[in-house]
Amino acid sequence: MRSLSAARIGVQVKALRMAADVSAGALAKASGISSSMLSRIERGLVSPSVETLERLAQGLHVPVSRFFSDQARRTDFCHVHAGQGVVVDRVGAVSDYRYELLGHLLSGNLFVEPYLVALLPGADPYVTFQHPGLKFLYFLSGEVTYRYGAKSVAVREGDSLLFDATALHGIEAIQTQPVSYLSVVFTLRE
Numbered sequence: 001m002r003s004l005s006a007a008r009i010g011v012q013v014k015a016l017r018m019a020a021d022v023s024a025g026a027l028a029k030a031s032g033i034s035s036s037m038l039s040r041i042e043r044g045l046v047s048p049s050v051e052t053l054e055r056l057a058q059g060l061h062v063p064v065s066r067f068f069s070d071q072a073r074r075t076d077f078c079h080v081h082a083g084q085g086v087v088v089d090r091v092g093a094v095s096d097y098r099y100e101l102l103g104h105l106l107s108g109n110l111f112v113e114p115y116l117v118a119l120l121p122g123a124d125p126y127v128t129f130q131h132p133g134l135k136f137l138y139f140l141s142g143e144v145t146y147r148y149g150a151k152s153v154a155v156r157e158g159d160s161l162l163f164d165a166t167a168l169h170g171i172e173a174i175q176t177q178p179v180s181y182l183s184v185v186f187t188l189r190e
Helices: 004-019 024-031 035-042 050-060 064-068
Strands: 086-088 097-101 110-119 126-129 134-148 151-156 160-164 169-188
Touching: 004 035, 004 050, 004 064, 024 035, 024 050, 035 050, 050 064, 151 169
Parallel strands: none
Antiparallel strands: 086 097, 097 110, 110 169, 126 169, 134 151, 134 160, 134 169
């Protein structure tokens, strides 16, 4: 009878090996274990020793802890085709700022909100955004002055910003339109 722990470790070893695009034979050789032992580990038929797990971790170039992460419960995957994101009417959204949600994940303790933001004609600067989490912005078009707390920076296509979103922030001035950017907010679920 297979142990549940051995089965979970086996699933992780095989998933990491496949993600690294390494054959079972190559991993066994790099780890200094037999191919048959690796096969039994991946099928959850044996409980590998700590030493064997350390060898496998070195062969896969990952920390040993990766074999114990509960990835089976975190299998969300989201694919949004070009132009098919959900246009979101955000509570408190600034007029003429269009938010297109580009994906979502339902599991885990990290909440991620990726948006394509486009400033429509008539959009005004707005510098009082403030919310929990970290924010990453990647500018796709336009030129703006972006304010973060007491700092102002000139931003244009190809530039990115990463910051703690608890400080006041936003577009202070619009120099060249159209303005569009990728906005990704990361917060921990409570």
